[in-house]
Amino acid sequence: MVKRIDSVKNPQVKMWKKLHTKKERDKTGLFLIEGYHLVEEALRTKQVVKELIVSENVDIPSAWNVDNVSITIVSDEIMKMISDTETPQGIAALCYQQHNELPADAQKVLLLDSIQDPGNLGTIIRTADAAGVQLVVVGTGSVDLYNSKVIRSTQGAIFHLPITKGNLQDIIPVLKEQGVPIYGTSLENGRPYTEVPPVGSFVLLVGNEGNGVEEQLLAQTNENLYIPIYGKSESLNVAVATGILLYYLRGM
Amino acid sequence: MVKRIDSVKNPQVKMWKKLHTKKERDKTGLFLIEGYHLVEEALRTKQVVKELIVSENVDIPSAWNVDNVSITIVSDEIMKMISDTETPQGIAALCYQQHNELPADAQKVLLLDSIQDPGNLGTIIRTADAAGVQLVVVGTGSVDLYNSKVIRSTQGAIFHLPITKGNLQDIIPVLKEQGVPIYGTSLENGRPYTEVPPVGSFVLLVGNEGNGVEEQLLAQTNENLYIPIYGKSESLNVAVATGILLYYLRGM
Numbered sequence: 001m002v003k004r005i006d007s008v009k010n011p012q013v014k015m016w017k018k019l020h021t022k023k024e025r026d027k028t029g030l031f032l033i034e035g036y037h038l039v040e041e042a043l044r045t046k047q048v049v050k051e052l053i054v055s056e057n058v059d060i061p062s063a064w065n066v067d068n069v070s071i072t073i074v075s076d077e078i079m080k081m082i083s084d085t086e087t088p089q090g091i092a093a094l095c096y097q098q099h100n101e102l103p104a105d106a107q108k109v110l111l112l113d114s115i116q117d118p119g120n121l122g123t124i125i126r127t128a129d130a131a132g133v134q135l136v137v138v139g140t141g142s143v144d145l146y147n148s149k150v151i152r153s154t155q156g157a158i159f160h161l162p163i164t165k166g167n168l169q170d171i172i173p174v175l176k177e178q179g180v181p182i183y184g185t186s187l188e189n190g191r192p193y194t195e196v197p198p199v200g201s202f203v204l205l206v207g208n209e210g211n212g213v214e215e216q217l218l219a220q221t222n223e224n225l226y227i228p229i230y231g232k233s234e235s236l237n238v239a240v241a242t243g244i245l246l247y248y249l250r251g252m
Numbered sequence: 253m254v255k256r257i258d259s260v261k262n263p264q265v266k267m268w269k270k271l272h273t274k275k276e277r278d279k280t281g282l283f284l285i286e287g288y289h290l291v292e293e294a295l296r297t298k299q300v301v302k303e304l305i306v307s308e309n310v311d312i313p314s315a316w317n318v319d320n321v322s323i324t325i326v327s328d329e330i331m332k333m334i335s336d337t338e339t340p341q342g343i344a345a346l347c348y349q350q351h352n353e354l355p356a357d358a359q360k361v362l363l364l365d366s367i368q369d370p371g372n373l374g375t376i377i378r379t380a381d382a383a384g385v386q387l388v389v390v391g392t393g394s395v396d397l398y399n400s401k402v403i404r405s406t407q408g409a410i411f412h413l414p415i416t417k418g419n420l421q422d423i424i425p426v427l428k429e430q431g432v433p434i435y436g437t438s439l440e441n442g443r444p445y446t447e448v449p450p451v452g453s454f455v456l457l458v459g460n461e462g463n464g465v466e467e468q469l470l471a472q473t474n475e476n477l478y479i480p481i482y483g484k485s486e487s488l489n490v491a492v493a494t495g496i497l498l499y500y501l502r503g504m
Contacts, residue, residue: 126485126488126489127488127489129484129485130479130481130482130485130487155485157483157484160483161484230382230383231384231409231412232381232409232412233378233407233408233412235382236379237375237379237491239489239492240375240379241495243488243489243492243493244495247496248500250482
């Protein structure tokens with residue numbers, strides 16, 4: 001199904017443009033991605049792409065399977081309007097947001113408390129995917145998961161692993177009942193991470209760039225871990241710390 | 253020694269402003285930092301700060317030791333001109349670039365081949381400091397170490413550990429003679445990193461975000477390692493990967 005939009009005043013164009021705001025994304029349950037790599041990754045994922053948006057002078061790569069995908073051809077002007085990059089690649093897609101349930105037998109789960117920087121959140125998701133995490137829960141208070149910078153930083157990992165938004169206060173007790181150890185991260189009152197065995201099954205909880213994980217959440221974990229600092233830096237970047245802990249805890 | 257500059261046409265102001273270009277930084281051997289945190293870290297480091305630059309309405313924190321530091325008071329207008337942030341904190345410093353020799357007994361050295369992204373380079377330096385690395389060598393072909401985004405991302409670590417620029421082709425043979433194992437990183441023809449023992453003494457070589465470490469350099473190492481990818485991501489962010497490897501190799 002291919003249609004064409006030429007008018008910048010078309011209501012669909014206005015809606016796409018508005019998807020750069022969290023408000024519109026929340027209202028519609030949709031988000032916009034752009035660029036060949038991300039769109040390709042989205043197309044590989046079942047039932048994610050609602051609509052492919054293509055500039056009039058751009059060809060859809062022949063290797064892509066777009067048989068059952070709605071396609072809208074737009075002018076370069078429209079593409080520029082809906083893009084948030086300076087030189088759009090001319091290919092974008094409207095996608096459905098994910099909603100995933102907690103697995104009944106969580107083995108490797110990552111909980112994120114109030115991550116503020118879009119680049120950090122995206123890199124954490126990319127890292128979690130690489131480390132074989134089964135579910136990422138983005139806690140309320142974090143930057144919006146469907147922010148375009150977050151999505152870019154995931155390098156497509158947002159389409160590779162189950163992710164959901166949720167209230168960590170409610171989710172931790174549910175995970176705890178499953179008997180998998182829940183490890184918080186905290187510079188105070190924690191143990192060096194290497195003191196716990198890399199058992200492969202875990203829930204890891206990491207937190208805000210400046211303040212770390214909220215006290216109330218730390219009180220609910222089985223143990224709180226820290227990564228020793230051997231130099232004079234005060235802390236590690238949260239995505240780097242998450243990578244070190246995930247790769248350690250998963251074992252070999 | 254306190255002086256005051258009010259004219260935006262003052263040659264010193266012009267020079268400070270020019271320090272946002274690599275060319276001027278290379279020519280002068282100087283670089284400019286701004287903001288309380290970075291300036292405080294710089295002042296704690298011997299013989300780094302050439303001159304403190306302070307807005308007329310800003311007070312130097314009383315806890316800072318500025319006894320032997322040249323201070324220049326400037327108008328807000330000048331501060332705004334030389335700053336690259338939208339709302340300058342009103343405090344900046346002119347600093348000398350570092351030049352460090354290779355240690356005669358390298359224990360933990362990090363070599364960086366063509367890191368392009370300033371945020372990545374800064375985060376890698378911050379991570380290296382945290383992991384107790386003794387020397388970071390920024391290879392030719394990397395983004396300039398004294399780029400303001402790099403410095404911000406180090407969060408001050410640029411003042412905490414010895415860093416130098418250099419040609420890795422020449423440096424690797426010198427380090428090799430010291431008998432410390434040199435580990436490159438490569439997705440192809442490498443071994444999983446967990447197969448080498450975490451001996452504590454090592455030279456780690458990481459590379460460009462897209463292309464990894466150059467072949468010619470990989471050919472000179474003792475072994476090349478990779479971090480297994482358990483999900484569908486193609487790779488890890490280079491700063492995250494560096495964190496995982498440094499913390500693994502240093503041992504506990």
